[in-house]
Amino acid sequence: MSRTIKLRKGLDIKLLGEAEKVKNTPQVTAFAIKPPDFHGLMPKLTVKVGDKVKTGSVIFFDKYQEEVKFVSPIAGEITEIVRGAKRKILEVRIKADAENTSEEFGIINPDSMDEEGIKKVLLDNGLWPFIKMRPLDIVARPNDKPRAIFVSGFDSSPLAPDYDYVLHGKTDAFQAGITALSKLTEGKVHLTTKANARHDVALTGVKGVQSSTIAGKHPAGNVGTQIHHIDPINKGEVVWTVNAVDVAAIGSSLLGGKYDSSRTIALTGSEIKKTEYIKTNIGASMASLLGDNIKKGDGDVRVISGNVLTGDKVNPAEGYLGFYHQQITAIPEGNEASFQLSGGGWLGSGTKKFSVNRSYFSWLTPNKKRKLNTNLNGEIRSFVVTGEMERVFPFDIYPMQLIKSAMYNDIDLMENLGIYEVAPEDFALCEFVCTSKIDIQDKIRQGLDVIKEECM
Amino acid sequence: MKSLEKFMRKLEPTHDSKWAKFHPVWDSLYTFAFTPGETTQKGSHIRDGIDLKRTMFMVIVALIPCLLFGMYNTGHWHYVAEGTAGGFMDHFGDKLIYGLIKVLPIVIVSYGVGLGVEFIFCIRNKHAIQEGFLVTGMLIPLIVPADIPLWMLAFATVFAVVLGKEVFGGTGMNIVNIALTARAFLFFGYPTEMSGDKVWMSGIGDMAKADIPEGVTGATQLGELASFSFPQEEWAYGAEAVANIQETAISGFQSAWPIWESFIGMIPGSIGETSVAAILIGAAVLLYTGIGSWKIMLSFVLGGLAIGALTQACAVNPYMLLDPINHMVIGGFAFGAVFMITDPVSGAQTSTGKYIYGFLGGALSITIRVFNGAYPEGVMMAILFMNVMAPMIDHYVIQSNIKRRLKRLKTA
Numbered sequence: 090m091s092r093t094i095k096l097r098k099g100l101d102i103k104l105l106g107e108a109e110k111v112k113n114t115p116q117v118t119a120f121a122i123k124p125p126d127f128h129g130l131m132p133k134l135t136v137k138v139g140d141k142v143k144t145g146s147v148i149f150f151d152k153y154q155e156e157v158k159f160v161s162p163i164a165g166e167i168t169e170i171v172r173g174a175k176r177k178i179l180e181v182r183i184k185a186d187a188e189n190t191s192e193e194f195g196i197i198n199p200d201s202m203d204e205e206g207i208k209k210v211l212l213d214n215g216l217w218p219f220i221k222m223r224p225l226d227i228v229a230r231p232n233d234k235p236r237a238i239f240v241s242g243f244d245s246s247p248l249a250p251d252y253d254y255v256l257h258g259k260t261d262a263f264q265a266g267i268t269a270l271s272k273l274t275e276g277k278v279h280l281t282t283k284a285n286a287r288h289d290v291a292l293t294g295v296k297g298v299q300s301s302t303i304a305g306k307h308p309a310g311n312v313g314t315q316i317h318h319i320d321p322i323n324k325g326e327v328v329w330t331v332n333a334v335d336v337a338a339i340g341s342s343l344l345g346g347k348y349d350s351s352r353t354i355a356l357t358g359s360e361i362k363k364t365e366y367i368k369t370n371i372g373a374s375m376a377s378l379l380g381d382n383i384k385k386g387d388g389d390v391r392v393i394s395g396n397v398l399t400g401d402k403v404n405p406a407e408g409y410l411g412f413y414h415q416q417i418t419a420i421p422e423g424n425e426a427s428f429q430l431s432g433g434g435w436l437g438s439g440t441k442k443f444s445v446n447r448s449y450f451s452w453l454t455p456n457k458k459r460k461l462n463t464n465l466n467g468e469i470r471s472f473v474v475t476g477e478m479e480r481v482f483p484f485d486i487y488p489m490q491l492i493k494s495a496m497y498n499d500i501d502l503m504e505n506l507g508i509y510e511v512a513p514e515d516f517a518l519c520e521f522v523c524t525s526k527i528d529i530q531d532k533i534r535q536g537l538d539v540i541k542e543e544c545m
Numbered sequence: 546m547k548s549l550e551k552f553m554r555k556l557e558p559t560h561d562s563k564w565a566k567f568h569p570v571w572d573s574l575y576t577f578a579f580t581p582g583e584t585t586q587k588g589s590h591i592r593d594g595i596d597l598k599r600t601m602f603m604v605i606v607a608l609i610p611c612l613l614f615g616m617y618n619t620g621h622w623h624y625v626a627e628g629t630a631g632g633f634m635d636h637f638g639d640k641l642i643y644g645l646i647k648v649l650p651i652v653i654v655s656y657g658v659g660l661g662v663e664f665i666f667c668i669r670n671k672h673a674i675q676e677g678f679l680v681t682g683m684l685i686p687l688i689v690p691a692d693i694p695l696w697m698l699a700f701a702t703v704f705a706v707v708l709g710k711e712v713f714g715g716t717g718m719n720i721v722n723i724a725l726t727a728r729a730f731l732f733f734g735y736p737t738e739m740s741g742d743k744v745w746m747s748g749i750g751d752m753a754k755a756d757i758p759e760g761v762t763g764a765t766q767l768g769e770l771a772s773f774s775f776p777q778e779e780w781a782y783g784a785e786a787v788a789n790i791q792e793t794a795i796s797g798f799q800s801a802w803p804i805w806e807s808f809i810g811m812i813p814g815s816i817g818e819t820s821v822a823a824i825l826i827g828a829a830v831l832l833y834t835g836i837g838s839w840k841i842m843l844s845f846v847l848g849g850l851a852i853g854a855l856t857q858a859c860a861v862n863p864y865m866l867l868d869p870i871n872h873m874v875i876g877g878f879a880f881g882a883v884f885m886i887t888d889p890v891s892g893a894q895t896s897t898g899k900y901i902y903g904f905l906g907g908a909l910s911i912t913i914r915v916f917n918g919a920y921p922e923g924v925m926m927a928i929l930f931m932n933v934m935a936p937m938i939d940h941y942v943i944q945s946n947i948k949r950r951l952k953r954l955k956t957a
Contacts (some may be wrong), residue, residue, distance in 0.1 A: 102591070104591075247591075321953065323950075323953060323954040324954060325954075391584075391590060393590055397589070397590045397591045398589045398590070398591075399588075399589070400590065402586075402590070418590075420590065420591065422584060423582065423584055424582040424583075424584050425582045426550055426579040426580060426581050426582045427579060427580050427582075428546040428549075428550075428578065428579055429577065429578055429579065429580070431546070434579070434580050435580050435596060435598040435599050435602070436599075436602065439594055439599075442594025443593065443594055444593050444594040444595045445593060445595075445835070446593075446595050446834055446835040446836060447833055447834045447835055448595055448599050448600070448603045448834040448835070448836060449594050449595070449599070451594070461591045462584075462591070463584040463585045463590050463591060464580070464582065464583065464584055464585075464592070465581075465583045465584065465585055465592055465596075466580065466592050466593065466594050466595070466596055467580065467592075467595070467596020467597060467598065467599075468576055468581070468583070468596065468597075468673060470596075470597045470675055470676075470716070470717065471675065471714075471715070471716055471717030471718060472717055473597060473600070473677070473716065473717045473889060473890055474597075474600060474836075474889050475838075475889040475892070475894040476838055476840075476889070476894075476896065476899070479896060485946065485949070486946075487895060487943055487946060489894060490894075490895075490943060505947040505950065505951075506943070506946075506947065507950060513588070517588065517589050518589075520588045520589040520592075521589045521591065521592055521593055522593045523592075523593070524593070524595050524596060524597055524600055525597060525717075526592060526596065528586075528587045528588050529588065530587070530588035530589065531587045531588055
């Protein structure tokens with residue numbers, strides 16, 4: 090029994106540099122696991138520099154929930170622990186060795202396990218952090234009773250990897266992952282796929298899920314949008330979400346009896362010479378993944394782990410792939426001022442700019458794939474224009490009012506306006522269209538932090 | 546342009562220089578000339594091409610037809626008052642030049658004074674200068690009569706910018722429309738300069754009564770409509786006779802001022818408000834670019850039409866008999882619908898709220914017009930009143946959303 094959700098609101102930003110469907114496996118020896126990938130985590134290290142680790146060895150755990158462990162994506166030696174302000178741990182760097190040994194926990198058939206058993210396996214072997222929770226958008230808390238688990242079967246963000254391609258051939262792993270997840274909740278496991286599209290058998294043939302389809306522009310693929318339209322979260326409820334690719338990773342780890350950190354990521358963006366898919370592991374170093382694949386033209390390049398809307402800025406020489414990221418995007422850095430009348434200026438024709446409004450002449454070519462840079466295209470201002478966010482925000486929530494309540498920490502109002510249903514990524518398009526250039530995802534995150542502190 | 550940018554960068558006052566507090570002034574000039582190379586640091590790495598400067602600039606573009614027609618019309622009515630106007634094209638150049646001479650100083654004073662006040666506050670508050678006044682500075686000249694003394698205009702602009710905006714925290718924080726605040730200040734502070742039959746035709750105030758050609762009253766259509774005496778002696782003349790008097794008055798008005806002429810804008814009035822044709826060009830720009838809210842515009846017009854039709858159906862005074870379509874093209878209704886009530890800061894912010902806000906605004910405009918003899922034009926009051934009411938409308942719209950969410954919790 091599946092139903093189709095139709096979204097009328099949203100926005101597809103068409104960018105240059107979609108990944109071509111060629112797989113490549115570069116040699117990577119440097120890896121890192123980054124505690125800041127897990128928002129709000131207070132890590133307690135169990136290793137020190139010089140220690141030898143196997144794939145699946147615990148690197149750190151959550152200070153406040155010791156059962157949630159974070160493990161090494163690769164076997165090798167801890168080379169460096171990078172700390173930032175107030176000695177916050179930013180990265181634990183690992184140098185891979187030649188023999189790739191793993192911590193083995195024995196092949197597991199999720200069908201024959203109960204809730205406690207699955208939970209223990211996932212927690213002990215570093216598979217737990219793949220599960221995130223809503224509200225708050227943080228790593229799930231093992232003691233919660235989730236009402237349901239949501240898996241989005243596609244990614245609709247700009248230049249996103251094609252999950253059908255990535256999951257091809259992982260049918261068994263995906264099924265095992267879904268089965269394992271279904272043990273963790275008394276509710277349903279929801280799998281939502283794109284309407285009117287052909288999907289890989291991994292997604293269509295899976296059993297034990299409540300499947301739905303969704304039609305519309307981005308953020309149709311965001312799990313938050315899907316939850317809101319299928320079964321919205323109320324105050325006091327918790328649902329868990331897992332990325333479809335991570336479901337397959339959980340499944341293949343269980344079936345293989347060891348932590349499987351391999352993943353296929355998309356190398357995208359207008360500044361990549363040869364866009365492609367790369368087979369690598371979580372936390373691989375950007376330098377080895379990118380190689381000399383970045384265009385050396387005029388000006389700087391921003392490399393993003395993740396997509397252009399929600400990803401993290403990383404240093405192409407020293408950065409590492411994020412834990413939850415399925416793609417790397419490289420776009421031009423827009424750090425040069427442009428004269429008002431030129432193509433990039435505010436009085437110019439704006440043919441190179443992209444806007445949801447039609448105030449620039451770029452509206453004449455709406456389907457053109459663009460090369461957008463990271464320029465703010467303006468200065469930060471107070472909220473002035475209204476109604477623009479509502480056009481790209483397919484929730485029954487008033488975005489601007491919620492953002493404002495998050496800005497002035499009005500907990501009651503945030504609760505009433507639906508803060509429990511949203512994650513920062515749901516506001517990425519609002520942030521994109523905002524005329525006043527306000528960092529909206531950051532404001533929502535701050536609001537969620539207050540809620541976490543006071544209410545959860 | 547690289548060299549200009551380098552030059553401007555060189556002029557940038559540093560923190561420790563004695564010019565440090567004038568950094569907002571430098572910043573406004575620099576960002577006017579260049580879109581700075583500021584990049585995204587948090588959240589979305591790419592951003593929409595639009596910014597507040599572009600938004601405001603598009604509104605100004607939309608206002609240009611009104612301004613140009615306003616200049617012509619100012620000249621036209623000056624020559625009407627002198628009795629030598631002729632047709633549309635007669636003395637075209639003269640009319641335009643006369644209008645330019647009249648209107649340009651008003652625009653300059655409005656911008657000069659308003660931006661001056663903005664700069665003072667920005668330097669004081671150490672804020673960057675926000676672009677809100679770019680539009681306000683153009684709106685103010687368009688909603689005053691051409692003969693307004695410049696000192697009065699300056700005074701009103703200072704009042705509006707300081708008390709309408711800066712005391713609340715600047716652009717984006719104001720409660721009521723700033724341009725209308727300026728107009729309301731003039732209207733109540735200097736009623737003789739803002740209403741009656743001495744101000745709407747440029748130069749007519751200085752003319753001897755004898756010099757004015759016969760049939761030219763100097764009043765606007767609204768003034769004329771409001772001046773129709775209210776026949777209360779129904780018991781004396783009988784209902785039929787009264788109805789006849791009313792009919793005669795209104796049909797006389799309608800034949801003197803054909804709707805088509807009012808639509809083109811060949812009527813006396815404030816500088817930019819007369820031509821519905823020019824306003825519609827502006828509306829097209831705003832709606833097509835997506836900057837103006839069609840919801841507010843449409844519902845404002847519908848509200849006006851609804852009340853217009855209602856009053857026409859049960860008219861007790863001649864003004865009420867006026868065709869609702871005619872209401873749309875006279876006075877400031879069209880200008881209010883396109884440029885005033887659509888102000889996003891002082892208007893309703895929720896989608897549903899926008900429909901209610903616009904509808905009530907339009908309805909109230911016509912209500913004030915036809916029922917209140919003291920204020921022949923109701924648009925300004927209606928919009929200011931709705932500005933104050935907008936947060937309440939939004940409040941109830943948002944409450945209904947909250948209730949929906951709570952109900953879901955209860956049924957679940």
